[in-house]
Amino acid sequence: xxxxxxxxxxxxxxxxxxxxxxxxxxxxxxxxxxxxxxxxxxxxxxxxxxxxxxxxxxxxxxxxxxxxxxxxxxxxxxxxxxxxxxxxxxxxxxxxxxxxxxxxxxxxxxxxxxxxxxxxxxxxxxxxxxxxxxxxxxxxxxxxxxxxxxxxxxxxxxxxxxxxxxxxxxxxxxxxxxxxxxxxxxxxxxxxxxxxxxxxxxxxxxxxxxxxxxxxxxxxxxxxxxxxxxxxxxxxxxxxxxxxxxxx
Amino acid sequence: xxxxxxxxxxxxxxxxxxxxxxxxxxxxxxxxxxxxxxxxxxxxxxxxxxxxxxxxxxxxxxxxxxxxxxxxxxxxxxxxxxxxxxxxxxxxxxxxxxxxxxxxxxxxxxxxxxxxxxxxxxxxxxxxxxxxxxxxxxxxxxxxxxxxxxxxxxxxxxxxxxxxxxxxxxxxxxxxxxxxxxxxxxxxxxxxxxxxxxxxxxxxxxxxxxxxxxxxxxxxxxxxxxxxxxxxxxxxxxxxxxxxxxxxxxxxxxxxxxxxxxxxxxxxxxxxxxxxx
Numbered sequence: 001x002x003x004x005x006x007x008x009x010x011x012x013x014x015x016x017x018x019x020x021x022x023x024x025x026x027x028x029x030x031x032x033x034x035x036x037x038x039x040x041x042x043x044x045x046x047x048x049x050x051x052x053x054x055x056x057x058x059x060x061x062x063x064x065x066x067x068x069x070x071x072x073x074x075x076x077x078x079x080x081x082x083x084x085x086x087x088x089x090x091x092x093x094x095x096x097x098x099x100x101x102x103x104x105x106x107x108x109x110x111x112x113x114x115x116x117x118x119x120x121x122x123x124x125x126x127x128x129x130x131x132x133x134x135x136x137x138x139x140x141x142x143x144x145x146x147x148x149x150x151x152x153x154x155x156x157x158x159x160x161x162x163x164x165x166x167x168x169x170x171x172x173x174x175x176x177x178x179x180x181x182x183x184x185x186x187x188x189x190x191x192x193x194x195x196x197x198x199x200x201x202x203x204x205x206x207x208x209x210x211x212x213x214x215x216x217x218x219x220x221x222x223x224x225x226x227x228x229x230x231x232x233x234x235x236x237x238x239x240x241x242x243x244x245x246x247x248x
Numbered sequence: 249x250x251x252x253x254x255x256x257x258x259x260x261x262x263x264x265x266x267x268x269x270x271x272x273x274x275x276x277x278x279x280x281x282x283x284x285x286x287x288x289x290x291x292x293x294x295x296x297x298x299x300x301x302x303x304x305x306x307x308x309x310x311x312x313x314x315x316x317x318x319x320x321x322x323x324x325x326x327x328x329x330x331x332x333x334x335x336x337x338x339x340x341x342x343x344x345x346x347x348x349x350x351x352x353x354x355x356x357x358x359x360x361x362x363x364x365x366x367x368x369x370x371x372x373x374x375x376x377x378x379x380x381x382x383x384x385x386x387x388x389x390x391x392x393x394x395x396x397x398x399x400x401x402x403x404x405x406x407x408x409x410x411x412x413x414x415x416x417x418x419x420x421x422x423x424x425x426x427x428x429x430x431x432x433x434x435x436x437x438x439x440x441x442x443x444x445x446x447x448x449x450x451x452x453x454x455x456x457x458x459x460x461x462x463x464x465x466x467x468x469x470x471x472x473x474x475x476x477x478x479x480x481x482x483x484x485x486x487x488x489x490x491x492x493x494x495x496x497x498x499x500x501x502x503x504x505x506x507x508x509x510x511x512x513x514x515x516x517x518x519x520x521x522x523x524x525x
Contacts, residue, residue: 084516
């Protein structure tokens, strides 16, 4: 078993308005894992992700993180969340700029990252000139350009059409195989979580709790052909069953 | 009139065709009709020019008195531009200060409101007594009138940066300065520019009102003094000519600031997009 990168121990969170988002969540993420967090809307998945990122504080329990995680977390939001006044290049440069990397020094890394996400031609474009899928690619490039140890994605493809989503699923999986960073991916789609993840944790309705922790037994390299395979369908059935149980 | 780049629902919109044509022609026809009616009414009813001059007489006066009025306009314009500049600097700085601390904003904002709702006509005499230099006194008055929209709009803009982007900056341990320079200021730019556009007109109004209160004394006096003088002498056509110059100046200020705003925002902001996009 690889080293634990981040762990939630009996984590709970309630908001000031009294709503309990999470109740006693235990989740340990090991280095190099691709974990899918699956649950119904409003089950506290996003809250869990924000706590893992250090953007929100738990009200009970604790968060254990290895020290090398400081400043090495990438986050992709539900919306592309780009700066509309900045070009694609400047948007991707942002996290490096915040870390004090000079433009010249950053240029090769940004070029490589943009190329690997198929954004090479759009370097000088502004976000409004791009489609929703392209904007999300820029958002992912921005999260990956710092070579994060931990990449957190909060339902990033939920607003995209299915064809675009399938393509982005494929590309994200390929990027993970190439970069071997640790990913926690929040989604409410069974198919998406099975296609992407090596491990799926299922959460209940609010206040969220983890009720199932499943290994996904599928090949490492995955493309859209996988979606037609019986093994994939079998996995989806198993996960769907657990999700249904979690919601009743 | 429809906002820039919005197609009317009846489908008559045509980028190069009738819509743009009518947008210019329709108001022009209204203007010509109004002026023609005015001239006709004045002539037919035999209204004496010291009560209501016709537009032709006003135009004649404008040509005749143009040079002397233009000198006065320049004085007013200098105060207006200086007041707008001070309002931008002071208003912008105050807004940035407010954005740094909620407590500071809560403590000071009500006083900005009080300053804004106090009629400048009422405080101008005091300021003119307190400040010895006439130019400086007028500048203070015009600035008081002009600065509020910039403070209010810029404060709102600085506080309405995308919450997720704020989180992203926090995630990468951005400094206060980086947060301000790279996120809050660009987010505030559209609202700041909208504020500047309003303040441009207000600075002119403030300058004229202050000149009215200051009266006609002094060597270098602005358009308001010309209007007062003309009123005393019953030179009503000259009064109208000065008024006309004032409105023209107001329109020009608005047009320049609108152009500047569109230019600065053209790459990204909804308000500045071309129709073809």
